[in-house]
Amino acid sequence: xxxxxxxxxxxxxxxxxxxxxxxxxxxxxxxxxxxxxxxxxxxxxxxxxxxxxxxxxxxxxxxxxxxxxxxxxxxxxxxxxxxxxxxxxxxxxxxxx
Amino acid sequence: xxxxxxxxxxxxxxxxxxxxxxxxxxxxxxxxxxxxxxxxxxxxxxxxxxxxxxxxxxxxxxxxxxxxxxxxxxxxxxxxxxxxxxxxxxxxxxxxxxxxxxxxxxxxxxxxxxxxxxxxxxxxxxxxxxxxxxxxxxxxxxxxxxxxxxxxxxxxxxxxxxxxxxxxxxxxxxxxxxxxxxxxxxxxxxxxxxxxxxxxxxxxxxxxxxxxxxxxxxxxxxxxxxxxxxxxxxxxxxxxxxxxxxxxxxxxxxxxxxxxxxxxxxxxxxxxxxxxxxxxxxxxxxxxxxxxxxxxxxxxxxxxxxxxxxxxxxxxxxxxxxxxxxx
Amino acid sequence: xxxxxxxxxxxxxxxxxxxxxxxxxxxxxxxxxxxxxxxxxxxxxxxxxxxxxxxxxxxxxxxxxxxxxxxxxxxxxxxxxxxxxxxxxxxxxxxxxxxxxxxxxxxxxxxxxxxxxxxxxxxxxxxxxxxxxxxxxxxxxxxxxxxxxxxxxxxxxxxxxxxxxxxxxxxxxxxxxxxxxxxxxxxxxxxxxxxxxxxxxxxxxxxxxxxxxxxxxxxxxxxxxxxxxxxxxxxxxxxxxxxxxxxxxxxxxxxxxxxxxxxxxxxxx
Ligand SMILES: [Fe+2]
Ligand SMILES: [Fe+2]
Numbered sequence: 001x002x003x004x005x006x007x008x009x010x011x012x013x014x015x016x017x018x019x020x021x022x023x024x025x026x027x028x029x030x031x032x033x034x035x036x037x038x039x040x041x042x043x044x045x046x047x048x049x050x051x052x053x054x055x056x057x058x059x060x061x062x063x064x065x066x067x068x069x070x071x072x073x074x075x076x077x078x079x080x081x082x083x084x085x086x087x088x089x090x091x092x093x094x095x096x097x
Numbered sequence: 098x099x100x101x102x103x104x105x106x107x108x109x110x111x112x113x114x115x116x117x118x119x120x121x122x123x124x125x126x127x128x129x130x131x132x133x134x135x136x137x138x139x140x141x142x143x144x145x146x147x148x149x150x151x152x153x154x155x156x157x158x159x160x161x162x163x164x165x166x167x168x169x170x171x172x173x174x175x176x177x178x179x180x181x182x183x184x185x186x187x188x189x190x191x192x193x194x195x196x197x198x199x200x201x202x203x204x205x206x207x208x209x210x211x212x213x214x215x216x217x218x219x220x221x222x223x224x225x226x227x228x229x230x231x232x233x234x235x236x237x238x239x240x241x242x243x244x245x246x247x248x249x250x251x252x253x254x255x256x257x258x259x260x261x262x263x264x265x266x267x268x269x270x271x272x273x274x275x276x277x278x279x280x281x282x283x284x285x286x287x288x289x290x291x292x293x294x295x296x297x298x299x300x301x302x303x304x305x306x307x308x309x310x311x312x313x314x315x316x317x318x319x320x321x322x323x324x325x326x327x328x329x330x331x332x333x334x335x336x337x338x339x340x341x342x343x344x345x346x347x348x349x350x351x352x353x354x355x356x357x358x359x360x361x362x363x364x365x366x367x368x369x370x371x372x373x374x375x376x377x378x379x380x381x382x383x384x385x386x387x388x389x390x391x392x393x394x395x396x397x398x399x400x401x402x403x404x405x406x407x408x409x410x411x412x413x414x415x416x417x418x419x420x421x422x423x424x
Numbered sequence: 425x426x427x428x429x430x431x432x433x434x435x436x437x438x439x440x441x442x443x444x445x446x447x448x449x450x451x452x453x454x455x456x457x458x459x460x461x462x463x464x465x466x467x468x469x470x471x472x473x474x475x476x477x478x479x480x481x482x483x484x485x486x487x488x489x490x491x492x493x494x495x496x497x498x499x500x501x502x503x504x505x506x507x508x509x510x511x512x513x514x515x516x517x518x519x520x521x522x523x524x525x526x527x528x529x530x531x532x533x534x535x536x537x538x539x540x541x542x543x544x545x546x547x548x549x550x551x552x553x554x555x556x557x558x559x560x561x562x563x564x565x566x567x568x569x570x571x572x573x574x575x576x577x578x579x580x581x582x583x584x585x586x587x588x589x590x591x592x593x594x595x596x597x598x599x600x601x602x603x604x605x606x607x608x609x610x611x612x613x614x615x616x617x618x619x620x621x622x623x624x625x626x627x628x629x630x631x632x633x634x635x636x637x638x639x640x641x642x643x644x645x646x647x648x649x650x651x652x653x654x655x656x657x658x659x660x661x662x663x664x665x666x667x668x669x670x671x672x673x674x675x676x677x678x679x680x681x682x683x684x685x686x687x688x689x690x691x692x693x
Contacts, residue, residue, distance in 0.1 A: 007206040008412065008470070010199070027262070028196045029472060030205065032411035033418065035584055040472040043479050044189055047182075048269075067136050161466040161474075168462045172684035172693035173511045174455075174492070178485050181462050185478035192471055230684055230693070280693075288691050396466065404469025406599070407535045410592025417591065 011037040012062060013045055016053035023055050031056075114139045126327050131257035134200035142326055146256050147201050149328065151208045154194035155219035157187045158212070159393050163227045164236055172230060179276050180233060186269045193262040200258045213398050221379060222309050224387030231284050231291075231298035237277015239299075239306045239344065245270055246340045247310070250330035259328075278347065285351035299348065300356040307371070308379040310337040338368055345369045433689020436508070436516045442620040444498055445523060446630055448513065449618075449666055451491030452524035455514055456674070457545060458484030459681055460532055469535050476581060480542070483574040488514070490570070494563050515685040519675045520668040527610035529665070529674045536599035539585040540607050546578035547643045548614045551636045560628045583647045590651025601653055612661035615640070 008030040014023035026045045031037035037056040045051065065073060081087050090097050119139060125132070132138055161184050168184065171177035195205040211217035222240055227233065248270065251263040284295035311317070311333040323329035331339075348355055359372030381387065430436055438444065461481030468474035492510035499508045527545055532538045553575055556568035589600040615637040617625075625632040641657065648655040664670065684693065 006412075007204065007209075008408065008472075027193060027265075028199070029192060030470070031472060032408070032588075033415040036411065036472075036588075039476060039581060039584065043475040044192055044472065047185075047189070047479070064135060067133070158466075158471065165465045168465055169459060169680050170683050172515075172691075174485060174489050174514055176693060177462070178482055178489070181465065181478055181482055181485070184465055185475060185482075188466075188471055188474045188478070192475070195471075283693055287693075288688065290688060291691055291693075400467045400469075403467075404473075404535070406593070406595050407469035407473075407589070410596030411588050413596075414588040414592045 008032045010059040011041070011056045012059050013037075013041040014055040014057070015041075015045060015051035017051055019052065023053065026050075028059060114141075123325070126255050126325075129255075129327070131260065132255050133257045141322075143201050145323065145326070146259065146328065147198055147203050147208075150194055150198040150201075150259055151203075151211070152218050152220075154191045154198060154208065155212045155217055156223065157191035157194060159219045159223045159397065160240075161187050161191075162393055162396055163223055163225070163389070164233055166227045167230060167233050170230070171233075176280070179272075183237070183273050183276055186273065189269070190266045193265055194259075197256075197258040197262040209401070213394070213401055215385065215394055218383060220309060221382040221387065222305050223393060224382050224389045225301070225305050226389050228301075229294050229298060231281065231294040232302070234277050234280030234284060234295065235298040235302040237273050237275075238281050238347070239277070239302050240309070241270060241273040241277060242344060243306050243309045243340050245274060246336050246343075253327070253330065255327040281353075282351060285353060295351075296353055299353050303356050304374065304378075305382075307337055307341070307374055308376075308382075310334075310340065312376065312379070313374075341369050341371055342367075431689070433685055434516065435518055435521065436512050438513075438517070438521065439499065439502065441498070441502075442618070442624055443629070444495055445618065446621055446624065447491050447495045447498065449523035449525075451488050451495060451513065452522045453528050453545070453549075454484040454491065455488035456522070456524045456677065457528035457542075458482070458488060459677060460528065460530075461538075461542075463532055464538065473535075477538075480578055480581070483578065487567070487571050487574070490567055494567070497563075511685070515682045519670050519678055522665075522668060522670065522674060522678070524665050524670075524674075525610070525613045526662050526665040526671055527607065527613065529670060529677060530607065530610065531673055533603065534599055535585075536589050536596065537603040537607065539582050539589065540600065540603040542578060543582035543586050543647060544607055544611050544644070545614075546575050546582050547647075548611070548633070548636070548640055549575045550579045551639055551643075552631060552633055555631045555636060559630055561630065564630060579643075583650075586647055586653070587651045590648070590653040597652070600651065604648065604653055604655065608655070609658045609660070609662045611640075611644070612637075612658075613663045613665060616663065616666060618666060 009032070010028055011031055011034075012028050013026045015026045016023045026041075029037065029040050029044055031040045034056060038054055041054045041056055046054070077083075118137060122132075122137065122139060122142075132142075164180060164184050164187075168177065168181050171180050195208060198208060199205055208217070212219070222243075227236070245267065248263055248267050252260055252267055254260045254263065281295050281298075284291040286292075314320070314332045314334045317333060320329060320332060345355060345360065357372045359370070361370055362368075363370050382390070385391075438448070440448075458481045461477050461484065464474070464477040464481075466474065468477050489510050492513045495513055496508035496510060499506055527541060530537075530541055533541075550572065553568040553572040556564060557572065559565050559568070586600060589596040591597070615633045617632050617634045621630065622632075624630050645655060685691070
């Protein structure tokens with residue numbers, strides 16, 4: 001089929017829902033530049049008071065880990081149980097530590 | 098609104114899909130794990146999802162038109178803002194869904210081009226005209242009501258981005274149906290003319306709404322694969338029955354009648370049994386022969402064509418700004 | 425008095441005090457412009473912009489509702505038997521009773537015309553509601569506080585687009601320039617002082633828009649400079665909307681907007 005009508009670049013949108021929380025990925029949208037990407041994010045994702053702060057990032061700037069590397073990258077951490085507090089025993093009468 | 102179950106599972110032979118990977122993929126789905134964009138997936142799964150999500154997105158965007166037809170004529174300011182906000186939500190749903198489809202490696206522009214060219218399908222319901230204000234009530238109550246039945250199970254769909262888009266959509270949908278039913282309540286309790294308006298709308302929208310759930314299970318050959326992939330959780334007929342059972346008492350509560358002489362309550366099962374659906378009409382509307390198919394596509398094409406110089410201008414300005422920054 | 429001759433669904437006869445005229449003028453601006461923006465629904469140049477235009481329209485319709493409700497409060501306080509509601513003002517007045525400025529009733533035209541019109545309105549409204557934050561009438565101060573935030577965003581969005589269209593392609597520049605040339609003659613009406621409102625202005629209950637005109641011109645000049653558009657303030661301006669003398673377009677807009685309550689008098693929806 002013919003070449004698709006070109007669209008604006010893609011942006012990823014991150015919202016901070018309220019103070020004290022980190023920005024969280026909300027979705028993506030198309031916009032010609034950063035200013036209009038912020039405006040579109042506001043109109044698309046915050047119509048019901050979902051955010052007090054927005055980040056937009058060009059989608060191509062996101063570097064993702066390869067799912068095929070999942071075992072290599074993340075499974076080694078699973079055997080390091082000594083990094084978790086439950087690995088250690090403390091006498092009961094010491095109370096919460 | 099609406100993934101109309103059009104039974105479009107893509108069953109073309111998946112070439113090169115390694116049986117071991119296929120088995121591992123199915124095992125993940127069976128374990129209710131989500132599939133994410135960069136995960137390996139069978140080609141047929143990808144194609145099926147692209148087609149379903151795109152149809153769903155197109156339906157949201159085309160679905161703006163029948164209701165949009167009454168925004169400028171809404172009979173009170175309260176109704177006007179509610180309707181504008183509702184139709185705006187549908188546009189947002191279209192955007193969430195196109196974005197979900199794009200994670201599968203297809204561009205939104207390509208999907209939009211298919212819609213504009215008339216080669217993509219969208220829900221048959223939007224090819225019917227909105228002839229009176231009561232139609233706005235009927236659409237919110239019945240069409241959004243039917244859509245919600247379809248969409249709630251999709252929140253658990255195996256494909257992560259689709260499921261997440263549907264969670265957002267379902268949250269927003271919650272006011273749409275109530276908005277529509279409130280309109281119908283006002284009309285049913287209004288003047289004789291208003292009451293007649295409500296009944297007429299129900300008469301015209303009832304059968305097309307039942308068709309929204311797609312062909313009967315006896316004709317759905319491809320549902321099995323979608324079910325195994327946990328894209329689909331309930332059959333067309335199951336969802337249709339749930340919708341009818343929920344809706345008939347809502348109509349009766351307002352003293353409205355349903356345009357089906359065969360409709361009756363099956364005391365043994367508690368289900369409302371309904372008459373024969375005119376599937377020839379359904380197929381004709383899907384083929385492009387409904388009352389408004391041409392108008393809907395013409396409007397979409399006109400908006401796209403008339404917007405082209407704006408999109409070009411914004412892109413040109415962005416390019417200039419980038420150059421200025423670089424200089 | 426006049427209420428006696430009102431028939432269901434027919435025109436209301438507003439007993440216009442200077443304050444009521446003021447409230448209706450700004451309510452009508454918001455209603456008519458909000459209605460115009462709602463006409464864009466499903467027709468915008470991009471789906472993202474469809475969302476944006478609906479948001480702008482909803483802000484304005486909300487502002488209209490607030491001010492019409494306030495008008496109803498004022499009229500009902502004087503004559504409780506009237507039982508006025510917000511919809512009476514929107515749906516049961518004919519064009520000569522509308523007090524909106526001519527700018528906002530101008531047809532949408534292309535996207536450039538809509539954005540230039542919006543820039544011309546929002547730059548005014550932003551200044552006006554900001555100046556109104558400290559007026560002595562508490563209802564108006566509360567309205568200004570809410571509207572100023574909404575309109576500040578409108579001005580920014582409209583300016584963003586006027587700049588992009590002016591400094592975009594040759595075609596977008598031609599369209600933006602033509603929209604600006606055509607609409608500029610409607611800007612000055614926004615700054616007319618209504619003589620009968622002078623005592624209210626002197627008492628600090630409302631703001632005289634005339635005193636904001638220089639600041640306004642400066643803002644528009646700045647936006648147009650960034651948009652590389654040429655701007656020549658006309659030596660005359662279109663006028664009459666605040667007195668109910670409108671152009672040909674408003675009647676058609678109202679025929680559509682008011683159709684249902686007019687066709688089914690007395691019905692509630
Ligand atoms: Fe909906
Ligand atoms: Fe929807």
